[in-house]
Amino acid sequence: MNHRSRIKTFLKNKNILVTGGTGSIGGQIVSALLEYEPKKIVVFNKDDSKQFLMKEKYRPNPKLFFILGDIRDYSAIEYATRNIDLVFHVAALKQVPVCEDHPFEAVKTNIIGSENVIRACIKNKVKKVVNVSTDKAVNPTNTMGATKLISEKLFSNANNQLNNKDTVFCSVRFGNVINSRGSVIPLFMKQAKEGKPLTVTDPEMTRFFMSISEAAELTLKSIYYAKGGETFIFKMKALKLHQLTEAIQSFCQQKKLPLPDVIEIGSRPGEKKYEELLHAHETERLYEDDELFVILPEVLPSYHHFKPSSQLSNRSDHVPSINKSEIIHILEQLDGENDG
DSSP states (O other), rough: OHHHHHHHHHHHOOEHHHHHHHHHHHHHHHHHHTTTOOOOEEEEOOOOHHHHHHHHHOOSOEEEEEEEOTTTHHHHHHHHHTOOSSEOOOOOOOOOHHHHSSSHHHOOOOOOOHHHHHHHHHHTOSSSEEEEGGGGGSSSOOOHHHHHHHHHHHHHHHGGGTTSSOEEEEEEEEEEEEESSTTTHHHHHHHHHHHHOOEETTTEEEEEEEHHHHHHHHHHEEEEEEEEOOOEEOOOOOEEEEHHHHHHHHHHTTTTOOOEEEEEEEOOTTOOOOOBBBOGGGGGGGEEEEEEEOOOOOSOBBBBBBBOOOOOOOOOTSBBBOOOHHHHHHHHHHHHHHHO
């Protein structure tokens, strides 16, 4: 039986909760889960407009249920986790500038909200929980990254709480997710189509990139493999911002659109020149397969089919870049999706 078949068997007939399930990533996870024949998917979020639109998109679907609530409210998330087998915790404040401007709001959602999810899952004996984190949690220089680092630690520690005898917790670290809300690629595409200049913070800035579908599949695989305390990372390529703007300009030429100018506006507060996938102390506990890295809570003689990793660099400026033709292919796909 291949891995996909094993994951399908694992997810089949499960009751599943997705916090932040109407967002870009949460919505893709819901869409991916529906293909695995779960018994029930509960979408938990605080935005009634997004919830209404998602209901209309999937109407009618007897497996899909919606709860309007906020992870900051323990009673709401405790109610939502009753009779749930698996939780995908996606809800968070993710925009770096917003979190810089409103740091305590980030604390209340990304830290206190995460603790509420943990408490509720332990109380209701949820079987497995995966926390969606970010590469910005590694050596953080901004509020968003710092709060996500603490949330990772909360989810790792939850496996060892004295009152937890039933629930397995793990995390996944994402890079920049292409075409998610707030991502730089749809921003540049919108600017180019509107005839506006591309606003670049720093042309030499590098970022890890992954597609929304890759992000969803990573999360599903992670909850399947998890035994407790792991952090899973997708093997990603990176991209310099000037490579992206050059590809956008080539794309505009192909589409006979006006060639956009590029304006350098300077780095925003809290932004890093490059991102990292690992803390230095995590390298000795790093394992890998063809698609994923996994950081284990301790060194183990064996872990599923994963092998000890020989990863030498974890910086976005030291890994292979996405080439120009690959970027243009991504832009064409996104353009087709938006037209559809």
